[in-house]
Amino acid sequence: MLNENIKNLRKSKGISQEELAIKLNVVRQTVSKWENGLSVPDSSMLISLADALDTSVSELLGEVTIKHDADDIKAISEKLEIINLQLAQRSYARVKTIRWLLIALCLCIVVIFIALLAINGSYMNWDYHDPELAVAGTIIHGFEFLFVRIAPIVFLASIIGIVLTYKKR
Structure with missing residues (x-):
């Protein structure tokens, strides 16, 4: 799944394997191995890869991110406000x-x-x-x-x- 995500995101950005390799300071064969599922990037490289592809690590790993609607954001902001008030009272x-x-x-x-x-x-x-x-x-x-x-x-x-x-x- 990671290999397909790397390949799809790279292609959707219009970046070649060579260009991505240059951005990440690796050889083109490394990117090819990632895309073919023969190896996986380590954790620090995964972060750099996500930055190079302008995405999050969780999306790169295939986690579905849920778009929050206005009501969810309002509920979260109200909870944060309550927490801030509690922290102020404690202080x-x-x-x-x-x-x-x-x-x-x-x-x-x-x-x-x-x-x-x-x-x-x-x-x-x-x-x-x-x-x-x-x-x-x-x-x-x-x-x-x-x-x-x-x-x-x-x-x-x-x-x-x-x-x-x-x-x-």
Whole structure:
């Protein structure tokens, strides 16, 4: 079937085997073998062959393409519109979720800053000869040290993220 389709399409376009071979960068005998059913083109050559014959690969392989009438096209366009609306709603929901997560992150940072202000470094006065207090005090101090340096950057980035999620589309 493929061999007949190649031959019929080539002849309907008024192209000789030699001309088709030149377009595809193959020898004329290769085109002849395809048309006589002695060999078949590989997948990449099949695409090039379809382009050279100004047709689709599916038509070249003998698949019948169905012409859609206006009602089918209208139904397909309505389905695509519904899908686009669903995608837009999903995208908006995702942006809204990100916005609320950023707001929650800002609130957490503020609460931790308030907690750190409330303890006012009281762990510095602990008796560090007690190993348990020494470990706890070191962990709290390390956390406070890192938090005070990193949290403002994260807070500002979160605020910028919140503002960007409110940006009009």
